[in-house]
Amino acid sequence: MTASPPPLRLLHTSDWHLGQELHGLSREGEHRAFLEWLLATLDTEQVDALLITGDVFDSQNPPVAAQALFYEFLARAKRARPDLDVVVIGGNHDSAARLEAPNALLRPLDVHVVGSLPKEPERLLVPLTDRSGRLRAVVAAIPFLRLADLPVPTPGEDVEDTLVWGVRTVHERVFAAARARCAEFGGLPLIATGHCYMVGTALSELSERRILGGNQHALPVDLFPADCTYVALGHLHKPQAVGGRETVRYAGSPFPLSVTEKDYPHQAVLVEISAEGPAAVRALPIPRTVDYLRVPRTGAAAPEPVLAELRALDVAEAPARDLRPYLEVVVRLDRPSPSLRHEVEQALEGKPVRLCRLAVEYATPEAGGPAAAETPDLAGLHPEEVFERAWARLYPDEPPEETHLAAFRELLESLDGDAPAASAPATEPVA
Incomplete structure (x- = not known):
């Protein structure tokens, strides 16, 4: 046999x-x-x-x-x-x-x-x-x-x-x-x-x-x-x-x-x-070669405790600079703070991490809690979201799903060859 x-x-x-x-x-x-x-x-x-x-x-x-x-x-x-x-x-x-x-x-x-x-x-x-x-x-x-x-x-x-x-x-x-x-x-x-x-x-x-x-x-x-x-x-x-x-x-x-x-x-x-x-x-x-850190671990916090946590951050040096951990920082503010990024970068000076995102949430006096995060720039949005926001500035209703949105999606998916990719830029990659 x-x-x-x-x-x-x-x-x-x-x-x-x-x-x-x-x-x-x-x-x-x-x-x-x-x-x-x-x-x-x-x-x-x-x-x-x-x-x-x-x-x-x-x-x-x-x-x-x-x-x-x-x-x-x-x-x-x-x-x-x-x-x-x-x-x-x-x-x-x-x-x-x-x-x-x-x-x-x-x-x-x-x-x-x-x-x-x-x-x-x-x-x-x-x-x-x-x-x-x-x-x-x-x-x-x-x-x-x-x-x-x-x-x-x-x-x-x-x-x-x-x-x-x-x-x-x-x-x-x-x-x-x-x-x-x-x-x-x-x-x-x-x-x-x-x-x-x-x-x-x-x-x-x-x-x-x-x-x-x-x-x-x-x-x-x-x-x-x-x-x-x-x-x-x-x-x-x-x-x-x-x-x-x-x-x-x-x-x-x-x-x-x-x-x-x-x-x-x-x-x-x-x-x-x-x-x-x-x-x-x-x-x-698959082994993870780069860690992802967030300060604070969940939600958002006022600048003082966030900066204190960043100054106390204890991270081991990675084998190479491009394998250092990514760090996301989320801060809650009552009003815009032009010096915030500089203060965060100072708190991180000499620490082997890579600041990949600094996000801000604004507190609403009415609710005493966090409101929506500050409006991102266009580089942080998917093309379909940019289209929907542009539509909202001109028309009171949402764009029709079966006509305008369908046509826009078809346009994105038709791109090939040397045309730009139908995807969001590097801020939040789109599959």
Whole structure:
């Protein structure tokens, strides 16, 4: 009796956001530390295939240093593990054309990059092999779908939700081609990817947005059929399963992309696929290389106790300046204080921290408590919020959801190539 081959081992990671800054502070040290961990993990876990499910870069025109970091990682990974298959899909932050530009060089190295939706669904299918070179699975590498990628129903066709219908139609075509390919080789397992916002998932409002049409267009989990052995998703930064299906998962981001995500359990997902049963899924925690500090720990406080706490702050020196802890300070004032930043910086002089955000809340005499924080500048707002505020200055009602907001979202999602990314600037990154 022939022994069964060892399980095929996949590592799923997502939302690297290379090139991102946090309130103007570089994240390159954190990215380098994560990629070193990832290289070591590929080796120690004897990984056969690496799945990177979108938002490789933080913007559609990433800095040269961020691009160099990505290609340096791919080169080192392939030198260390020549038999490693790598599958990369584009996310809503990525330029599809920029991601796919080096494909002629990458494809012979078994690095498969799918930035955009091709006309032929067969071009999305990627074979996965094990260390012996044996074909073990097929990946339906579906990237982030933009509105322009979706078919529309014929006039008179009864469709409840045009957008979901369009996504479902794309998926049905892709999975039909994938099933046929799997059947050619005796019934191989089918793996799928996606970069999307799904129904029933946990969203970080300050650092992620509902893509592909906004609030009303979270996608149902049944878009990924039950015969998918594993579904590797990207876009949401908090790792989580979807719809009660443990094998349909967001890997999450490798480290917090805003201070609101500092308590997320950042991880990669190791998936073992064998002929004996369903896929086995195991979370691999990613070490935190930079701490996130807040003064005070919760809420806001008057300047005197805040400054006293800052002067008493005792923080150990980090291995490098760009690995020093981030610090958020929230102060409550009765009136504007032009000298506040200078006083905070003086209190922090010589301390190995990086002040990433100084926020102010104003006390209201009527309530004796905190009011809304001071109005942020435009750099701190998501483009949709800027649009809504501009609308409010001209019209008494909110912008219509189905017309004006839908058109604005379509405009954001249509940006690609060398156009500016449809995302908020560095103050609070948007997934």
